[in-house]
Amino acid sequence: QKEVEQDPGPLSVPEGAIVSLNCTYSNSAFQYFMWYRQYSRKGPELLMYTYSSGNKEDGRFTAQVDKSSKYISLFIRDSQPSDSATYLCALGNSGNTPLVFGKGTRLSVIA
Amino acid sequence: GAVVSQHPSWVICKSGTSVKIECRSLDFQATTMFWYRQFPKQSLMLMATSNEGSKATYEQGVEKDKFLINHASLTLSTLTVTSAHPEDSSFYICSARGLAGGANEQFFGPGTRLTVL
Numbered sequence: 611q612k613e614v615e616q617d618p619g620p621l622s623v624p625e626g627a628i629v630s631l632n633c634t635y636s637n638s639a640f641q642y643f644m645w646y647r648q649y650s651r652k653g654p655e656l657l658m659y660t661y662s663s664g665n666k667e668d669g670r671f672t673a674q675v676d677k678s679s680k681y682i683s684l685f686i687r688d689s690q691p692s693d694s695a696t697y698l699c700a701l702g703n704s705g706n707t708p709l710v711f712g713k714g715t716r717l718s719v720i721a
Numbered sequence: 722g723a724v725v726s727q728h729p730s731w732v733i734c735k736s737g738t739s740v741k742i743e744c745r746s747l748d749f750q751a752t753t754m755f756w757y758r759q760f761p762k763q764s765l766m767l768m769a770t771s772n773e774g775s776k777a778t779y780e781q782g783v784e785k786d787k788f789l790i791n792h793a794s795l796t797l798s799t800l801t802v803t804s805a806h807p808e809d810s811s812f813y814i815c816s817a818r819g820l821a822g823g824a825n826e827q828f829f830g831p832g833t834r835l836t837v838l
Contacts, residue, residue: 642825653727653814653829654765661825698765702825706753706772706818709827713764 613637616699616712625721629686633699633712636680640701640710643675645684648696648714657697658684689719723749725817727830734805735838742800742833744815750795751817755827756788759812771798795819805837 616633623629631645642661646654658673660666666673674683682701686693696716700709724747734740744754753772757765769785771777771792779785789801798817802809814832818825 644827646829651812651832651834653725653816653832656826656828659826700827702827704825706770708755708767708770711765 620716644700725830731834751819754798
C-alpha cells in the first residue's frame, strides 16, 4: 500500500459546483497536511496548511483532516474556471524529512 | 506565502553540455531545499534534499555525479545537470522550507523547463 493515495481524476465539474478532493494515507506518524495547486507548466502553490484534525477555512477553500480515519479533504465552494488545475495533497513529519505527495487530481471547471 | 524564484525559467541546450539552475528564497531563510523533477502529466519526483552547508541527500536512482547540488547559503541552492542528454529533458522544480510562517511550510519555485537536443 502506498503511503498516500489520491485519485488522479480527471474530475470535471460545472462552474459554481462544490468540489471535493481527497487523499488517504497509511502512516499515522504524519503530523501536518498541506494542499497545493499546480497550474500547467508552473510550480505548485501552497493553498492550505494544517496540523490538526478538524476543518480549516480560507475563502472558498476548506481543508479537512480526520486523523483517526487517515483521510484528508479539500473542498472548493463556488468553483470557478480559474480553479482548473492539478491539486496535490502533501503530508509531512517533523524535522527535515521531505513531504510525501499524492499523485495529484486534475480538476476542470467548465463555464 | 513566501517567495521562491528559479532561474532560468527555460533552457535549451545541446547534448553533452552542462546546465545550472538557480533557486532562491527571496524573503525567508531556507534551512532545507528540495529539488524535484516532473515529466508531463506525472507527479513530482523528489531528486534530492539539501541542508545549508552540508552535502545533499539523493533519492534512490538519482545519480549524484550527474545532478550536482550546492546549497551554499540560506537563500540559494543550485542544481547542475552535467553532460545533459535528451532523456534529462524535464521540468525541474525547487522547493524551500525554512523560517517563514509555519516552520514546516514548504514553498515551490516556478520551475525550469530543460530541453536537451
